[in-house]
Amino acid sequence: MEKLNANNQNVDINLVIEQVQAGDKQAYTHIIRRYQQQIFLYCYYLLKNREEAEDAAQEIFIKGLEHIDQFVPAVSFSAWLYKIAQNHCTDLLKRNTRTFKSFIQYKLNLKQQPIHEYTNLIHELLDQLTLKDRQILLLRSLEDYNYEEIATIMGLKSSTIRKRYERLRKKLINYNEKGGKQIEHSFKPGR
Amino acid sequence: MSTHLNPEDKEIEHLQKLIRNTPIQVDLMDRTMERYSNMKTRRYKHSNSRSKRVRNAFFGTSTALVMAFILVVSTGFISPTMAASLKQVPGMNSIFQLAGDIGLQTADEKGLLSKPNLSDTHDGLTLSVPEVMFDGTRVSIALERQTTDKRFLNTELPLLLDDLILSINGEDIHSYAPANTSNSIDPYTIPGKNSNSTIIQFSDLRNQGGKPFPDKFNLTVSMPVSGIKQPFKIEIPVEKNTKNNLVFTPSLKRKYSNIDYTLEKVELTPITTSITTRIKLPTNSKISSLPFLEYEIYDDKGKQLKSISSNGWSATDGNVLITDSRFEPFTSLPKSITIKVDKVILRKDDKSKFELDKDGNPKIEYFPDLEITYPINP
Numbered sequence: 001m002e003k004l005n006a007n008n009q010n011v012d013i014n015l016v017i018e019q020v021q022a023g024d025k026q027a028y029t030h031i032i033r034r035y036q037q038q039i040f041l042y043c044y045y046l047l048k049n050r051e052e053a054e055d056a057a058q059e060i061f062i063k064g065l066e067h068i069d070q071f072v073p074a075v076s077f078s079a080w081l082y083k084i085a086q087n088h089c090t091d092l093l094k095r096n097t098r099t100f101k102s103f104i105q106y107k108l109n110l111k112q113q114p115i116h117e118y119t120n121l122i123h124e125l126l127d128q129l130t131l132k133d134r135q136i137l138l139l140r141s142l143e144d145y146n147y148e149e150i151a152t153i154m155g156l157k158s159s160t161i162r163k164r165y166e167r168l169r170k171k172l173i174n175y176n177e178k179g180g181k182q183i184e185h186s187f188k189p190g191r
Numbered sequence: 192m193s194t195h196l197n198p199e200d201k202e203i204e205h206l207q208k209l210i211r212n213t214p215i216q217v218d219l220m221d222r223t224m225e226r227y228s229n230m231k232t233r234r235y236k237h238s239n240s241r242s243k244r245v246r247n248a249f250f251g252t253s254t255a256l257v258m259a260f261i262l263v264v265s266t267g268f269i270s271p272t273m274a275a276s277l278k279q280v281p282g283m284n285s286i287f288q289l290a291g292d293i294g295l296q297t298a299d300e301k302g303l304l305s306k307p308n309l310s311d312t313h314d315g316l317t318l319s320v321p322e323v324m325f326d327g328t329r330v331s332i333a334l335e336r337q338t339t340d341k342r343f344l345n346t347e348l349p350l351l352l353d354d355l356i357l358s359i360n361g362e363d364i365h366s367y368a369p370a371n372t373s374n375s376i377d378p379y380t381i382p383g384k385n386s387n388s389t390i391i392q393f394s395d396l397r398n399q400g401g402k403p404f405p406d407k408f409n410l411t412v413s414m415p416v417s418g419i420k421q422p423f424k425i426e427i428p429v430e431k432n433t434k435n436n437l438v439f440t441p442s443l444k445r446k447y448s449n450i451d452y453t454l455e456k457v458e459l460t461p462i463t464t465s466i467t468t469r470i471k472l473p474t475n476s477k478i479s480s481l482p483f484l485e486y487e488i489y490d491d492k493g494k495q496l497k498s499i500s501s502n503g504w505s506a507t508d509g510n511v512l513i514t515d516s517r518f519e520p521f522t523s524l525p526k527s528i529t530i531k532v533d534k535v536i537l538r539k540d541d542k543s544k545f546e547l548d549k550d551g552n553p554k555i556e557y558f559p560d561l562e563i564t565y566p567i568n569p
Binding site: 044065094121 | 200202203206207208209210211213214215216217218219220222223224226227230346347349350353354373380417418
């Protein structure tokens with residue numbers, strides 16, 4: 001995990017960022033290597049589809065590269081990257097048809113890929129949460145961010161994040177005890 | 192954040208660990224860099240022709256409009272009714288008219304909606320509700336943004352909202368959901384006429400064990416926006432805009448393999464066609480073992496209605512699934528309706544992709560044994 005306090009990895013990443021900002025685009029591969037797994041999983045658990053998640057992760061890294069000149073180390077680079085990821089995934093999810101399609105794909109894939117046996121439970125639990133809450137839990141899980149860091153990424157107050165985290169925690173525990181599954185989709189009507 | 196964890200947090204901690212250790216490895220480096228360089232080249236090539244394309248499209252549209260108008264006038268084919276409707280020029284500004292399905296367009300044309308003109312303003316951003324429709328099967332709310340502040344303009348309106356919290360007569364909307372289940376009433380948004388507008392829609396779960404929305408209620412929509420301290424709050428008086436909805440409870444049953452299927456309810460309003468279906472499997476089978484089923488609805492002449500939304504719920508590992516599916520309205524009352532059940536076909540070589548037909552639409556497979564034709568006798 002990358003924190004504000006300088007550790008070796010952080011120093012390296014900062015050097016890489018400077019290199020990329022100075023025009024060495026190829027150095028950006030180090031950044032992709034460092035964050036690809038987490039950014040992919042973040043997208044995967046939001047979009048519920050491996051192919052779309054890989055696609056989204058690539059687009060997020062491309063956006064990062066395109067705007068790397070705007071990055072200032074006031075926040076950690078990973079937080080900056082997750083902010084892009086958050087906006088990008090939310091954008092994809094709000095295009096309703098897409099949600100619908102990935103939902104079908106996800107449902108139909110359940111039985112066909114062994115990986116789904118592992119992720120099925122996670123998807124089901126995450127399905128109980130609102131998009132924002134899912135993002136909070138994923139940021140906490142993948143990067144162990146604290147409330148303040150999550151608040152910076154999501155553009156909310158850290159007290160809001162804390163409250164939401166408490167709520168989602170209770171909701172998940174409650175769900176586990178109660179059981180239940182909801183299936184819902186919607187898409188844009190045709191004219 | 193305090194790293195102190197409650198004892199009950201062990202479950203959450205376990206979940207976090209599962210998420211972190213998901214056994215899917217990706218290698219995106221080469222693909223990403225390749226895409227980046229391809230994109231740069233393509234973008235450069237396209238940048239010159241874009242404004243021209245937009246202009247052409249604009250002229251194309253206006254020419255078509257002018258021609259249609261001339262045609263009507265020059266043939267002298269203007270009946271009194273038509274003259275009246277031309278005078279109204281319906282929906283030049285209406286979000287329902289420009290962005291809604293046929294049902295919402297009908298609501299605008301027939302006045303089956305209310306135009307409350309309510310708004311809330313904070314920090315130079317105004318959110319307003321110009322149109323509201325409730326026909327007993329769905330609530331549709333047009334939402335618009337007015338601002339000159341760039342902070343609030345760099346994203347589409349639905350993305351600006353951090354959340355959509357609804358309450359009815361001061362009570363959390365979730366109190367209308369079926370008790371003691373995880374089934375919930377979730378609003379969703381569809382694109383509006385432009386990036387400054389959207390339509391929020393949701394329905395009650397009366398057919399799935401929840402409380403029906405009253406015919407008349409005060410709906411409070413609370414919308415937190417990043418960077419603004421207070422959430423936007425708009426209290427909207429909602430009143431059922433349709434009278435005499437046609438409600439049928441056919442309870443018609445069909446069976447295929449181990450699937451017991453029932454058409455429980457059909458509700459026809461001038462705005463929406465809504466059906467409630469029940470799938471039941473033998474006691475030891477799970478709904479999750481089924482492929483994802485879709486419903487299609489046709490009139491007696493074989494004309495298909497477009498889908499608006501659907502939602503269903505089944506208990507974990509349960510064997511019963513009740514689904515509400517909503518479609519556009521029938522323009523005239525059909526003698527009968529036919530409801531078909533289908534599933535989407537996946538590609539054999541890659542199960543994560545749809546099998547597409549020659550037009551690029553996902554291929555589907557019908558269950559002829561589950562087809563139901565129901566005569567409409569009001």
